[in-house]
Amino acid sequence: MFTVYGMRSSGNCYKLQCLLDMLGKPYRWVDVDSAHGETRTPEFLALNPNGKVPLLVLDDGRRLSESNAILCYLAEDTPYLPADPWKRAITLQWMFFEQYTHEPAVAVARFIRLWLPEGHARHAEMPQLLDKGGKALDVMEDALAREAFFSGGAFGVADIALFAYTHCAPDGGFDLSRWPRIVAWLERVRAQPGFRPMHT
Template identity: 50%
Template sequence: MPILYSQLSSGNCYKPRLLMAKLGLPFEHVAVSSVDGSTRKPEFTAKNPNGKVPLLELDDGRFLAESNAILLHLAEGTRFIPDDSYARALMYQWLFFEQYTHEPNIAVRRALLVYPERAKDATPERLAATLEGGNKALLVMEQQLQKTPYFAGDAISIADIALYAYTHEANQGGYDLSAYPSVAKWLSRVAGDDGHVPITWLPETSGS
Protein backbone atom coordinates (compact mmCIF):
# COMPACT_ATOMS: atom_id res chain seq x y z
CA MET A 1 0.00 0.00 0.00
CA PRO A 2 1.36 3.48 -0.84
CA ILE A 3 2.37 5.70 2.07
CA LEU A 4 1.70 9.43 2.08
CA TYR A 5 3.81 11.51 4.43
CA SER A 6 1.96 14.73 5.03
CA GLN A 7 1.05 17.55 7.38
CA LEU A 8 -2.68 17.62 8.05
CA SER A 9 -3.10 21.41 7.96
CA SER A 10 -1.10 21.90 4.76
CA GLY A 11 -2.98 22.64 1.56
CA ASN A 12 -0.18 21.10 -0.50
CA CYS A 13 -0.60 17.89 1.50
CA TYR A 14 -4.38 18.06 1.17
CA LYS A 15 -4.10 17.86 -2.63
CA PRO A 16 -3.00 14.20 -2.88
CA ARG A 17 -5.27 13.14 0.01
CA LEU A 18 -8.25 14.71 -1.76
CA LEU A 19 -7.39 13.12 -5.10
CA MET A 20 -6.83 9.67 -3.59
CA ALA A 21 -10.16 9.95 -1.78
CA LYS A 22 -11.92 10.85 -5.03
CA LEU A 23 -10.23 7.95 -6.83
CA GLY A 24 -10.86 5.49 -4.00
CA LEU A 25 -7.15 4.69 -3.76
CA PRO A 26 -6.16 3.08 -0.46
CA PHE A 27 -3.08 4.47 1.25
CA GLU A 28 -1.45 4.79 4.62
CA HIS A 29 -1.00 8.26 6.07
CA VAL A 30 2.02 9.13 8.17
CA ALA A 31 1.96 12.52 9.88
CA VAL A 32 5.13 14.54 9.34
CA SER A 33 5.38 18.24 10.10
CA SER A 34 7.70 21.17 9.56
CA VAL A 35 6.30 22.60 12.80
CA ASP A 36 7.70 19.87 15.06
CA GLY A 37 10.87 19.45 13.03
CA SER A 38 10.12 15.91 11.85
CA THR A 39 10.69 16.87 8.20
CA ARG A 40 14.28 17.73 9.09
CA LYS A 41 15.10 14.48 10.86
CA PRO A 42 17.62 12.19 9.12
CA GLU A 43 15.10 9.38 8.71
CA PHE A 44 12.87 11.71 6.67
CA THR A 45 15.55 13.55 4.69
CA ALA A 46 16.88 10.14 3.65
CA LYS A 47 13.54 9.77 1.84
CA ASN A 48 13.30 13.37 0.62
CA PRO A 49 16.53 15.39 0.83
CA ASN A 50 14.49 18.56 0.29
CA GLY A 51 12.91 17.98 3.71
CA LYS A 52 9.37 18.86 2.65
CA VAL A 53 5.94 17.28 2.51
CA PRO A 54 3.95 15.86 0.89
CA LEU A 55 5.99 12.82 -0.01
CA LEU A 56 4.54 9.69 -1.60
CA GLU A 57 6.20 6.31 -1.06
CA LEU A 58 5.11 3.89 -3.77
CA ASP A 59 4.49 0.18 -3.32
CA ASP A 60 7.90 -0.62 -4.83
CA GLY A 61 9.74 1.67 -2.41
CA ARG A 62 10.33 4.58 -4.78
CA PHE A 63 9.56 8.11 -3.60
CA LEU A 64 7.84 11.04 -5.27
CA ALA A 65 7.85 14.59 -3.87
CA GLU A 66 6.15 17.88 -4.86
CA SER A 67 2.37 18.01 -4.58
CA ASN A 68 1.56 18.64 -8.23
CA ALA A 69 3.94 15.92 -9.43
CA ILE A 70 2.16 13.52 -7.08
CA LEU A 71 -1.20 14.60 -8.53
CA LEU A 72 0.04 13.98 -12.07
CA HIS A 73 1.27 10.51 -11.17
CA LEU A 74 -1.87 9.46 -9.31
CA ALA A 75 -4.27 10.89 -11.90
CA GLU A 76 -2.66 9.16 -14.89
CA GLY A 77 -5.38 7.44 -16.92
CA THR A 78 -8.26 8.88 -14.85
CA ARG A 79 -10.97 11.47 -15.46
CA PHE A 80 -8.77 14.10 -13.80
CA ILE A 81 -6.38 14.40 -16.77
CA PRO A 82 -8.01 15.55 -20.04
CA ASP A 83 -7.69 13.40 -23.16
CA ASP A 84 -7.59 16.45 -25.43
CA SER A 85 -4.04 17.77 -25.84
CA TYR A 86 -5.01 21.44 -25.59
CA ALA A 87 -7.13 20.91 -22.49
CA ARG A 88 -4.24 18.93 -21.01
CA ALA A 89 -1.88 21.83 -21.74
CA LEU A 90 -4.32 24.20 -20.02
CA MET A 91 -4.27 21.90 -17.02
CA TYR A 92 -0.47 22.23 -16.89
CA GLN A 93 -0.77 26.00 -17.32
CA TRP A 94 -2.94 26.27 -14.23
CA LEU A 95 -0.72 23.90 -12.25
CA PHE A 96 2.21 26.23 -12.94
CA PHE A 97 0.05 29.25 -12.09
CA GLU A 98 -0.86 27.62 -8.78
CA GLN A 99 2.76 27.14 -7.78
CA TYR A 100 4.25 30.37 -9.09
CA THR A 101 1.45 32.94 -8.63
CA HIS A 102 -1.27 31.58 -6.34
CA GLU A 103 0.57 29.59 -3.66
CA PRO A 104 3.36 32.14 -2.94
CA ASN A 105 0.71 34.71 -2.02
CA ILE A 106 -2.48 33.03 -0.82
CA ALA A 107 -0.87 30.06 0.93
CA VAL A 108 1.99 32.11 2.35
CA ARG A 109 -0.28 34.83 3.75
CA ARG A 110 -2.48 32.18 5.36
CA ALA A 111 0.61 30.57 6.93
CA LEU A 112 1.84 33.91 8.25
CA LEU A 113 -1.49 34.47 10.00
CA VAL A 114 -2.34 30.90 11.07
CA TYR A 115 0.95 29.41 12.28
CA PRO A 116 2.36 31.04 15.45
CA GLU A 117 5.93 30.14 14.49
CA ARG A 118 5.53 32.24 11.32
CA ALA A 119 4.31 35.36 13.14
CA LYS A 120 7.80 36.88 13.22
CA ASP A 121 7.76 36.97 9.42
CA ALA A 122 4.36 38.65 9.21
CA THR A 123 5.67 42.15 8.67
CA PRO A 124 3.22 44.82 7.47
CA GLU A 125 5.12 45.00 4.19
CA ARG A 126 4.94 41.27 3.55
CA LEU A 127 1.28 41.05 4.52
CA ALA A 128 0.47 43.92 2.18
CA ALA A 129 2.46 42.40 -0.69
CA THR A 130 0.89 38.95 -0.35
CA LEU A 131 -2.58 40.45 -0.04
CA GLU A 132 -2.08 42.36 -3.27
CA GLY A 133 -0.55 39.37 -5.05
CA GLY A 134 -3.26 37.02 -3.82
CA ASN A 135 -6.04 39.30 -4.96
CA LYS A 136 -4.43 39.54 -8.39
CA ALA A 137 -4.34 35.74 -8.55
CA LEU A 138 -7.98 35.49 -7.50
CA LEU A 139 -8.93 38.02 -10.19
CA VAL A 140 -7.18 35.93 -12.85
CA MET A 141 -9.10 32.89 -11.60
CA GLU A 142 -12.37 34.85 -11.57
CA GLN A 143 -11.91 35.90 -15.18
CA GLN A 144 -11.28 32.31 -16.31
CA LEU A 145 -14.19 30.90 -14.33
CA GLN A 146 -16.54 33.40 -15.92
CA LYS A 147 -15.81 31.55 -19.18
CA THR A 148 -15.52 27.89 -18.14
CA PRO A 149 -16.82 25.89 -15.16
CA TYR A 150 -13.38 24.39 -14.49
CA PHE A 151 -9.88 25.59 -15.25
CA ALA A 152 -9.15 23.19 -18.13
CA GLY A 153 -12.64 23.49 -19.62
CA ASP A 154 -15.92 21.74 -18.94
CA ALA A 155 -14.60 18.93 -16.73
CA ILE A 156 -12.77 18.86 -13.42
CA SER A 157 -9.04 18.13 -13.56
CA ILE A 158 -6.12 18.07 -11.17
CA ALA A 159 -5.70 21.80 -11.88
CA ASP A 160 -8.91 22.29 -9.93
CA ILE A 161 -7.71 19.99 -7.14
CA ALA A 162 -4.46 21.97 -6.88
CA LEU A 163 -6.13 25.39 -6.84
CA TYR A 164 -8.94 24.31 -4.53
CA ALA A 165 -6.58 23.33 -1.73
CA TYR A 166 -5.55 26.82 -0.66
CA THR A 167 -8.38 28.81 -2.25
CA HIS A 168 -11.06 27.20 -0.10
CA GLU A 169 -9.24 28.48 3.01
CA ALA A 170 -8.21 31.84 1.54
CA ASN A 171 -10.44 33.61 4.06
CA GLN A 172 -7.95 32.50 6.75
CA GLY A 173 -5.42 34.68 4.96
CA GLY A 174 -7.75 37.66 4.99
CA TYR A 175 -9.05 37.38 1.42
CA ASP A 176 -12.67 38.33 0.75
CA LEU A 177 -13.99 35.66 -1.61
CA SER A 178 -17.34 37.43 -1.90
CA ALA A 179 -15.54 39.76 -4.31
CA TYR A 180 -15.03 36.78 -6.64
CA PRO A 181 -18.46 35.18 -7.23
CA SER A 182 -17.30 32.86 -10.01
CA VAL A 183 -14.53 31.55 -7.78
CA ALA A 184 -17.07 30.96 -4.99
CA LYS A 185 -19.35 29.01 -7.35
CA TRP A 186 -16.38 26.96 -8.57
CA LEU A 187 -15.44 26.09 -4.99
CA SER A 188 -18.96 24.70 -4.53
CA ARG A 189 -18.68 22.69 -7.76
CA VAL A 190 -15.40 21.12 -6.70
CA ALA A 191 -16.78 20.34 -3.22
CA GLY A 192 -19.81 18.75 -4.85
CA ASP A 193 -17.76 16.41 -7.03
CA ASP A 194 -17.92 12.69 -6.19
CA GLY A 195 -15.71 11.53 -3.34
CA HIS A 196 -14.96 14.96 -1.92
CA VAL A 197 -13.45 15.06 1.58
CA PRO A 198 -12.45 17.99 3.81
CA ILE A 199 -8.85 18.97 4.59
CA THR A 200 -9.14 17.22 7.96
CA TRP A 201 -9.88 13.83 6.36
CA LEU A 202 -7.54 10.88 6.85
CA PRO A 203 -7.87 7.28 5.67
CA GLU A 204 -8.62 4.56 8.18
CA THR A 205 -5.12 3.14 7.58
CA SER A 206 -3.41 6.11 9.16
CA GLY A 207 -0.22 6.34 11.15
CA SER A 208 -1.36 9.58 12.74
Protein backbone atom coordinates (compact mmCIF):
# COMPACT_ATOMS: atom_id res chain seq x y z
CA MET A 1 0.00 0.00 0.00
CA PHE A 2 1.23 3.48 -0.88
CA THR A 3 1.45 6.20 1.75
CA VAL A 4 0.75 9.74 0.62
CA TYR A 5 1.72 12.74 2.72
CA GLY A 6 -0.40 15.64 1.58
CA MET A 7 -2.67 18.59 2.27
CA ARG A 8 -6.17 17.82 1.06
CA SER A 9 -6.94 21.34 -0.18
CA SER A 10 -3.75 21.45 -2.28
CA GLY A 11 -4.20 20.89 -5.99
CA ASN A 12 -0.78 19.29 -6.25
CA CYS A 13 -1.75 16.76 -3.60
CA TYR A 14 -5.21 16.26 -5.10
CA LYS A 15 -3.56 15.01 -8.31
CA LEU A 16 -2.38 11.88 -6.47
CA GLN A 17 -5.73 11.27 -4.79
CA CYS A 18 -7.45 11.64 -8.16
CA LEU A 19 -5.24 9.14 -9.99
CA LEU A 20 -5.09 6.60 -7.16
CA ASP A 21 -8.88 6.66 -6.88
CA MET A 22 -9.24 6.14 -10.64
CA LEU A 23 -6.75 3.27 -10.55
CA GLY A 24 -8.58 1.73 -7.58
CA LYS A 25 -5.30 1.40 -5.69
CA PRO A 26 -5.39 1.35 -1.89
CA TYR A 27 -3.39 4.07 -0.17
CA ARG A 28 -2.92 5.62 3.23
CA TRP A 29 -3.24 9.39 3.45
CA VAL A 30 -1.29 11.34 6.08
CA ASP A 31 -2.50 14.91 6.49
CA VAL A 32 0.30 17.49 6.50
CA ASP A 33 -0.73 21.13 6.81
CA SER A 34 1.88 22.83 4.67
CA ALA A 35 0.09 26.18 5.02
CA HIS A 36 0.93 26.19 8.74
CA GLY A 37 4.51 24.94 8.72
CA GLU A 38 4.05 21.19 9.09
CA THR A 39 6.37 20.49 6.13
CA ARG A 40 9.19 22.34 7.89
CA THR A 41 9.40 20.16 10.99
CA PRO A 42 12.53 18.05 11.53
CA GLU A 43 10.38 14.92 11.23
CA PHE A 44 8.98 15.84 7.83
CA LEU A 45 12.27 17.21 6.52
CA ALA A 46 13.81 13.83 7.29
CA LEU A 47 11.32 12.37 4.80
CA ASN A 48 11.58 15.13 2.20
CA PRO A 49 14.45 17.60 2.62
CA ASN A 50 12.73 19.92 0.14
CA GLY A 51 9.96 20.42 2.70
CA LYS A 52 7.00 20.06 0.35
CA VAL A 53 3.96 17.89 -0.23
CA PRO A 54 2.85 15.69 -1.84
CA LEU A 55 5.24 12.92 -0.93
CA LEU A 56 4.75 9.29 -1.95
CA VAL A 57 6.29 6.58 0.22
CA LEU A 58 6.45 2.99 -1.00
CA ASP A 59 6.24 -0.05 1.27
CA ASP A 60 9.98 -0.59 0.90
CA GLY A 61 10.68 2.96 2.15
CA ARG A 62 11.52 4.58 -1.17
CA ARG A 63 10.24 8.15 -1.38
CA LEU A 64 9.20 10.24 -4.37
CA SER A 65 8.28 13.92 -4.41
CA GLU A 66 7.07 16.38 -7.09
CA SER A 67 3.44 15.78 -7.99
CA ASN A 68 3.84 15.26 -11.73
CA ALA A 69 6.76 12.86 -11.30
CA ILE A 70 4.58 10.86 -8.91
CA LEU A 71 1.72 10.85 -11.43
CA CYS A 72 4.02 9.40 -14.09
CA TYR A 73 5.31 6.73 -11.72
CA LEU A 74 1.81 5.68 -10.65
CA ALA A 75 0.47 5.71 -14.21
CA GLU A 76 3.23 3.62 -15.78
CA ASP A 77 1.79 0.65 -17.72
CA THR A 78 -1.76 2.02 -17.39
CA PRO A 79 -3.97 3.78 -19.96
CA TYR A 80 -3.34 7.08 -18.16
CA LEU A 81 0.22 7.41 -19.52
CA PRO A 82 0.66 6.81 -23.26
CA ALA A 83 3.20 4.23 -24.36
CA ASP A 84 3.61 5.86 -27.77
CA PRO A 85 6.69 8.13 -27.62
CA TRP A 86 5.03 11.09 -29.36
CA LYS A 87 1.84 10.93 -27.31
CA ARG A 88 3.90 10.56 -24.14
CA ALA A 89 5.97 13.61 -25.11
CA ILE A 90 2.77 15.63 -25.68
CA THR A 91 1.54 14.49 -22.26
CA LEU A 92 4.78 15.62 -20.64
CA GLN A 93 4.68 18.90 -22.55
CA TRP A 94 1.34 19.73 -20.91
CA MET A 95 2.57 18.58 -17.50
CA PHE A 96 5.58 20.90 -17.76
CA PHE A 97 3.23 23.68 -18.92
CA GLU A 98 1.10 23.04 -15.85
CA GLN A 99 4.03 23.41 -13.46
CA TYR A 100 5.85 26.31 -15.10
CA THR A 101 3.08 28.43 -16.69
CA HIS A 102 -0.32 27.49 -15.27
CA GLU A 103 0.33 26.65 -11.61
CA PRO A 104 2.56 29.68 -10.80
CA ALA A 105 -0.32 31.98 -11.72
CA VAL A 106 -3.58 30.09 -11.13
CA ALA A 107 -2.56 28.28 -7.95
CA VAL A 108 -0.70 31.24 -6.47
CA ALA A 109 -3.72 33.51 -7.02
CA ARG A 110 -5.85 30.92 -5.19
CA PHE A 111 -3.35 30.75 -2.33
CA ILE A 112 -3.29 34.52 -1.88
CA ARG A 113 -7.08 34.84 -1.89
CA LEU A 114 -7.78 31.84 0.36
CA TRP A 115 -4.92 31.85 2.83
CA LEU A 116 -3.56 35.39 3.12
CA PRO A 117 -5.47 38.08 5.03
CA GLU A 118 -6.81 41.18 3.34
CA GLY A 119 -4.15 43.84 3.40
CA HIS A 120 -1.29 41.37 3.01
CA ALA A 121 1.37 42.77 0.69
CA ARG A 122 1.03 39.83 -1.72
CA HIS A 123 -2.48 40.92 -2.72
CA ALA A 124 -0.70 43.50 -4.88
CA GLU A 125 0.39 40.59 -7.12
CA MET A 126 -3.20 39.71 -8.07
CA PRO A 127 -3.58 41.80 -11.26
CA GLN A 128 -0.42 40.30 -12.74
CA LEU A 129 -1.39 36.79 -11.65
CA LEU A 130 -4.86 37.13 -13.18
CA ASP A 131 -3.30 38.30 -16.44
CA LYS A 132 -0.75 35.47 -16.57
CA GLY A 133 -3.28 32.87 -15.48
CA GLY A 134 -5.75 34.09 -18.07
CA LYS A 135 -3.15 33.68 -20.79
CA ALA A 136 -2.43 30.13 -19.62
CA LEU A 137 -6.14 29.33 -19.74
CA ASP A 138 -6.28 30.86 -23.22
CA VAL A 139 -3.62 28.34 -24.34
CA MET A 140 -5.68 25.47 -22.95
CA GLU A 141 -8.89 26.80 -24.52
CA ASP A 142 -7.20 26.98 -27.91
CA ALA A 143 -5.83 23.42 -27.63
CA LEU A 144 -9.26 22.08 -26.72
CA ALA A 145 -10.57 23.24 -30.09
CA ARG A 146 -8.48 20.42 -31.59
CA GLU A 147 -8.37 17.69 -28.92
CA ALA A 148 -10.80 16.54 -26.23
CA PHE A 149 -8.01 15.85 -23.73
CA PHE A 150 -4.39 16.83 -23.05
CA SER A 151 -2.72 13.42 -22.73
CA GLY A 152 -1.91 12.67 -26.35
CA GLY A 153 -5.55 13.04 -27.38
CA ALA A 154 -6.97 10.76 -24.69
CA PHE A 155 -7.67 11.25 -20.98
CA GLY A 156 -4.60 10.77 -18.80
CA VAL A 157 -2.15 12.23 -16.33
CA ALA A 158 -1.79 15.58 -18.10
CA ASP A 159 -5.52 16.08 -17.70
CA ILE A 160 -5.32 15.19 -14.02
CA ALA A 161 -2.41 17.61 -13.56
CA LEU A 162 -4.25 20.46 -15.28
CA PHE A 163 -7.63 19.68 -13.70
CA ALA A 164 -6.22 19.98 -10.18
CA TYR A 165 -5.95 23.76 -10.14
CA THR A 166 -8.16 24.64 -13.13
CA HIS A 167 -11.34 23.30 -11.54
CA CYS A 168 -10.82 25.56 -8.51
CA ALA A 169 -9.49 28.55 -10.47
CA PRO A 170 -12.55 30.60 -9.41
CA ASP A 171 -11.08 30.55 -5.88
CA GLY A 172 -8.28 32.66 -7.34
CA GLY A 173 -10.59 35.10 -9.05
CA PHE A 174 -10.81 33.52 -12.52
CA ASP A 175 -14.25 33.51 -14.16
CA LEU A 176 -14.22 30.24 -16.07
CA SER A 177 -17.23 31.26 -18.16
CA ARG A 178 -14.65 33.07 -20.32
CA TRP A 179 -13.36 29.64 -21.41
CA PRO A 180 -16.33 27.45 -22.45
CA ARG A 181 -14.17 24.66 -23.88
CA ILE A 182 -12.37 24.40 -20.54
CA VAL A 183 -15.72 24.22 -18.73
CA ALA A 184 -16.78 21.35 -21.02
CA TRP A 185 -13.42 19.61 -20.53
CA LEU A 186 -13.78 19.86 -16.74
CA GLU A 187 -17.08 17.99 -17.05
CA ARG A 188 -15.42 15.31 -19.20
CA VAL A 189 -12.82 14.82 -16.48
CA ARG A 190 -15.49 14.58 -13.78
CA ALA A 191 -17.23 11.91 -15.87
CA GLN A 192 -14.19 9.60 -15.79
CA PRO A 193 -14.64 6.26 -13.97
CA GLY A 194 -13.47 6.44 -10.38
CA PHE A 195 -13.42 10.25 -10.25
CA ARG A 196 -13.80 11.76 -6.80
CA PRO A 197 -13.84 15.48 -5.99
CA MET A 198 -11.17 17.20 -3.96
CA HIS A 199 -11.43 16.69 -0.20
CA THR A 200 -11.53 20.06 1.52
